[in-house]
Amino acid sequence: MPGSFDFDPYDVPLSGPAATIRVCRYEPDAQGEARYAVLPNVTCERIRHAEGPEPPTAWFRYVLDDADPAAVAPADFGRLWPLEAAGPYVVRNDERLVVLATTPDGEARVLFDGFAQAPQVDLTPQSQRVSFIALGVASRCWDEPIGGRLQRHADDPFHGEAVAVHLPSRFNPDGKPNCTPDGFDVEQADASVRYPVFFDPDVDRRPDPRSYWTLGKFVRYILGVYNDESYVFNPDFDRLDALLQSRGPAPDASPIGGAGGTAADVVIRDYDATNVPWPEALADQLGLAGFGLRFLTGEDGDGSPRSEIEVYRKDADAAGPVRDLLLPGPGADLNPARCNVSTLHLRRDSRAIVNAVTVETAQRRVELSVVLAPGFQPVAGDESASRRAKFLRANLAASDGEDARKYRLYVADEAGDGHWHAPSSSWSTAALDLSEVFRDDEKGASTYVKRLRPGSSTLITRDEQGRPMRAQLAVSRDYAGRSPAVWDGTGHWQPISGGWQLLEDRLGIYVAVEDPESWAIGDYTGDHPQEPSRTLRGVTSQANPSSPNTRFHLRLTAVVEDDLMLPASVDARPASPTAFTRRCRVDARDHFALETVAARSLHNPEAEPKTVRDDTPRAVAWARQLRAAHELPPTVGGATVPSLVTAYRVGDRIARINGRDVGLQTNVGEAQGETPVYPIVTAVVWDFTDDRQATVIELSDAEVDHAS
Structure with missing residues (x-):
């Protein structure tokens, strides 16, 4: 009141x-x-x-x-x-x-x-x-703001020396983890003083040695590295990680702060502490998540003054x-x-209450395989030597727009801009159906909109060395399914090693060779029982297909964006003293992601999607802690x-x-x-x-x- x-x-x-x-x-x-x-x-x-x-x-x-x-x-x-x-x-x-x-x-x-x-x-x-x-x-x-950082060698993330370098003290840059592995801190044997250090965020290997900076790790690093305890003593580090977690209700209950509740680490958002005094850096992150910081003055055992720094909870779990x-x-x-x-x-003061939080994350990303269709209209006779000359790359500058696209542009046509429908020999504006990739919600409503979705040049799937694979194009002469369409798993396919590039504005490819009639597709590594030619006659096979240059299909495996973000949202709880829902939306697009490999795609032949990365629990923990910090007057x-x-x-x-x-x-x-x-x-x-x-x-x- x-x-x-x-x-x-x-x-x-x-x-x-x-x-x-x-x-x-x-x-x-x-x-x-x-x-x-x-x-x-x-x-x-x-x-x-x-x-x-x-x-x-x-x-x-x-x-x-x-x-x-x-x-x-x-x-x-x-x-x-x-x-x-x-x-x-x-x-x-x-x-x-x-x-x-x-x-x-x-x-x-x-x-x-x-x-x-x-x-x-x-x-x-x-x-x-x-x-x-x-x-x-x-x-x-x-007296001494934060400058530089302690970082461990990339070739020994577990036990390597921590070197003082003049690199920014930037935590989880662009949402990438850059902390040393869990359980391998400096002074690991002493839980009261151990702390992690930085690691190269761009290291890309499997298993991934990097970990995310959580609030507990951040506090331990800042205090362990920058406070030499000449004047202010640190708290014991052994309880900090548990203290600085997000606490939530049990899955079947609304209260927090009691037995059976859930706990999750609070991951630091992209934060640069360079040139910031370390107490202010601590307060920035602690205050954002609803925790407090205090300096205490008292006496030690011999009557001398003693100052300490303490952190504490301010929510219902205090x-x-x-x-x-x-x-x-x-x-x-x-x-x-x-x-x-x-x-x-x-x-x-009830004016500042926020009792519901939505964390805006990056769009979900899906790796899928789609069969492309010609983004041009083939014309019989184009395969003749006299007419083929205008499709040479050297002559494209003098060609009109249609000739520049002919026998080079293959599209998924996800926005319905138009493609060649070979079975009916007609131009079609039917958009690519992605409903089996972006499935309807529980109420049967569509979860995606038909729009342009440029493909990514790197895949979610990784190779045997743990590195992301590249987008892949393959050719088939016996595929009998629809096109453009999400690949149904049928047909024999030969990968194409080069001569093409992804379109920048939509899902598809552009044939970048000098002559599309002489497209070198590389050595055979596919699954066709008879090795096809190493050269694809791209004009003849589309304009006047006949054996052995029958019409072919191209399958593109790439990554596209979903239209939904992660379900990182928490609603008002019964504990809120206001009858109204007051929601806050927090931009965390640089930090949380969901990546899946679609069912029946090149690297996932199963009937269900395969989840490779899911930051939903971390995003929900962040939303939950933000709510706890602001839901009460x-x-x-x-x-x-x-x-x-x-x-x-x-x-x-x-x-x-x-x-x-x-x-x-x-x-x-x-x-x-x-x-x-x-x-x-x-x-x-x-x-x-x-x-x-x-x-x-x-x-x-x-x-x-x-x-x-």
Whole structure:
């Protein structure tokens, strides 16, 4: 329900034991307490930890006291602002500062660890103020953008050396896999640190050693290669792949997040991380798929500050801590012992919901064999020596359009532009029937439209060395089936080794020899019981067929596009809080494909098509994760806790407001077993201004700009 709630704390004091906040200069090479040198004239006003590629930030102010002329601490900005200013009471640029909080029970906690930056002076006739900002040690992760990549040798994809090269850090370029094989990572023996590297995307062999970059592999590579852990420690890698999967319902159920659900890797789309700071590259891909990233600051075992990077889920499968907010019941007095909220502002924004996703993929591709028909009208007498001369290639420039096509153009006529129908000796505009290749849907409706479909020069079928075969043309003199038509499997055929080329604008071939009457078709490798001639008399056999130059048929085996994409679509689930379907279409034409070899074609004599590549599961996993990232309305706003509270962290979920019995769940469908989804803490601010201590909790995403 959109809106906000403000709680009036009346005049009841919100006082309680405060933590002691100290600002210290930090020397990591010193021992014990000597590492911390307290700065008595510097006070911390605010610290902010936020979700995403943003280092923790702290705001500081100098205490300027000119009441005691003998005081050693500077009382004027003139002793603090100059670059050459120095001393135990001056914080110089890039000095490392740590903010420590000591609770009333004596427990010390590190709230911030970073480097001083951005000093500022504000001078008025009545006052002067000297302040500066410090950025967390995670800011060092921005010092060196990604450049080049680690790549393994093409002749040893499994165990080869990973070489640092100056090639773009481009993942799955144009939808081609360029990651090393699964199970053969760098440091493979140690699951906590292992990571894959790049591999040549153009290697073409069987079995294919390449693998796709998934979100888990991407995160492990980025962290393993570009974060040397000098300032920020990586998470253990052994759980990242499972964490960063797309989760979906069981095949016979709608809920997600429960036992029996499905899981699939999220494959990275074509992404170039070159020149991008690695935290931003991580956030780009994690945020797109609905995951979060945070920098955490705490202590290690000996009291030193320790910063870590963590990634986490934000959907119904999130496993982070669930927190509550505390308010008194309606009409009750504010009791600090039972209440931790002084102000509260919430707004649930349903305008940006996307609960259904269609991934637009490349058109499906089919390898098929079609028997071509002449794209010209043969005329008796054209075979004579006097008339044949105009069909020579050297004379085509002076020929009209019809003569340039004669005895050279053979077409499938998939658009019904016209072909010669030899059995009736007439010109026909009946289009090629592809219904047995592109079959009707379950309702009996056609799934293809009659249109031009240029053939591809490479096939889906591969040879014994694993390389794609070339489009093939064959000739038969005893084929008795229809033409043009999808080949029915009959006839004896001899492959033609050369002298022809695929048409660029439609499915068919053009005879490119000098004289179509003397078409060298190569040595016999076909299946005819008697070896035919190595030279095909292309004019005589069509214009005046007679033994041994009887009429022939040409069979072309090539790859054409289907009119359908992959069925990569997910619909709205019962968990969606809106009654309307709000669909998003995502262009992924460069990435996902479906390739089949048609039934009864040259390389598939079976009665059913043969699937060679099917990216449908990966495309559906991508669609499912995009839906999970956007199907629920963000709860925008925040709450202020009138004390220093370190229990709330970025990435935590806020489940309810106790005392008012207000649940903050953003999805529905709990009766069907749906795992609850709650607002995510996206930033935590500790505020120490005006002699107070407060914790500000910011929830979920920033507001969506719908005007753009």
